[in-house]
Amino acid sequence: xxxxGMDSPAAGEAVIYRPIGIIHSPxxxxxxxxxxxxxxxxxxxxxxxxxxxxxxxxxLESFSHIILLYHFHLARDYRLEVVPFLDTVPRGLxxxxxxxxPNPLGxxxxxxxxxxxxxxxxxxxxxxxxxxxxxxxxxxxxxDIVTEATGGWTQGKxxxxxxxxxxxRFHGADNPR
Amino acid sequence: xxxxGMDSPAAGEAVIYRPIGIIHSPxxxxxxxxxxxxxxxxxxxxxxxxxxxxxxxxxLESFSHIILLYHFHLARDYRLEVVPFLDTVPRGLxxxxxxxxPNPLGxxxxxxxxxxxxxxxxxxxxxxxxxxxxxxxxxxxxxDIVTEATGGWTQGKxxxxxxxxxxxRFHGADNPR
Numbered sequence: 410x411x412x413x414g415m416d417s418p419a420a421g422e423a424v425i426y427r428p429i430g431i432i433h434s435p436x437x438x439x440x441x442x443x444x445x446x447x448x449x450x451x452x453x454x455x456x457x458x459x460x461x462x463x464x465x466x467x468x469l470e471s472f473s474h475i476i477l478l479y480h481f482h483l484a485r486d487y488r489l490e491v492v493p494f495l496d497t498v499p500r501g502l503x504x505x506x507x508x509x510x511p512n513p514l515g516x517x518x519x520x521x522x523x524x525x526x527x528x529x530x531x532x533x534x535x536x537x538x539x540x541x542x543x544x545x546x547x548x549x550x551x552x553d554i555v556t557e558a559t560g561g562w563t564q565g566k567x568x569x570x571x572x573x574x575x576x577x578r579f580h581g582a583d584n585p586r
Numbered sequence: 587x588x589x590x591g592m593d594s595p596a597a598g599e600a601v602i603y604r605p606i607g608i609i610h611s612p613x614x615x616x617x618x619x620x621x622x623x624x625x626x627x628x629x630x631x632x633x634x635x636x637x638x639x640x641x642x643x644x645x646l647e648s649f650s651h652i653i654l655l656y657h658f659h660l661a662r663d664y665r666l667e668v669v670p671f672l673d674t675v676p677r678g679l680x681x682x683x684x685x686x687x688p689n690p691l692g693x694x695x696x697x698x699x700x701x702x703x704x705x706x707x708x709x710x711x712x713x714x715x716x717x718x719x720x721x722x723x724x725x726x727x728x729x730d731i732v733t734e735a736t737g738g739w740t741q742g743k744x745x746x747x748x749x750x751x752x753x754x755r756f757h758g759a760d761n762p763r
């Protein structure tokens with residue numbers, strides 16, 4: 410059952426996904442990109458959903474924001490400790506949003522300004538153009554806003570996050586943050 | 587390059603992930619489960635991270651909440667329109683958080699109460715036990731709280747969402763919501 414000697418039968422089994430669309434943005438490379446949607450206010454992009462999936466977009470435009478889950482397709486090797494853009498000391502990889510991860514899954518909350526003919530028109534885009542989309546979910550305030558959450562080592566760096574641009578430190582990475 | 591006749595070379599290429607751990611919870615089946623962490627307040631669980639990835643957990647416990655990205659391993663076929671738990675009319679799949687999706691990626695924001703020996707101790711768990719974990723990210727208020735977001739068709743159903751339990755309508759689904 411398991412390719413990796415895990416205890417659980419599910420643990421070692423590969424998960425295979427297929428992109429359902431492509432994200433387009435003004436960013437042709439990672440360098441100089443905002444590191445989060447919070448720093449990409451007003452940056453416009455679009456998501457082209459592949460034709461077979463378009464009927465699933467009904468009602469999506471009733472939401473002001475959506476969650477894009479995508480594959481950091483330019484990411485290569487990861488390290489389990491990284492110096493994030495917002496810090497000067499190494500942090501555990503899973504305590505950061507760095508793109509180079511064991512499973513390089515990207516998550517961005519973007520503004521949805523329109524839906525037409527299978528295209529999602531979006532703003533606050535911090536994603537490199539050509540990124541394969543895996544899933545779209547509505548951003549639901551009742552589920553996704555956790556007012557009591559505290560930001561760990563990122564606390565107090567909010568202004569910095571908005572101004573920060575990628576310097577390419579994650580070699581081989583696309584959407585660094 | 588493309589197995590599905592897409593325009594972009596990246597579009598048709600399969601994305602292969604491997605679980606990095608297993609999520610444990612009190613829920614052995616989907617029926618009767620809360621449909622979102624907001625309805626699972628105080629429900630305890632734990633995430634067992636596979637040994638090779640544990641060094642990446644450093645600094646994670648400085649965050650009060652984390653984002654779990656996981657594979658809805660019990661999900662089978664999807665439909666592009668579904669009647670969500672919170673509604674009585676069919677909605678486009680991507681305008682819902684239903685587990686049966688083209689790429690059955692689950693996303694839960696849970697409270698992190700401790701980290702020890704590769705185990706994440708979590709609360710507000712709406713995930714069926716045995717679910718394979720793909721990624722952990724910190725929930726960063728500056729990135730993830732979008733105060734101006736509006737909830738589309740879910741607007742005004744916040745109380746209902748907290749009380750709602752899965753009735754198994756997503757046949758074959760695990761973590762329905």
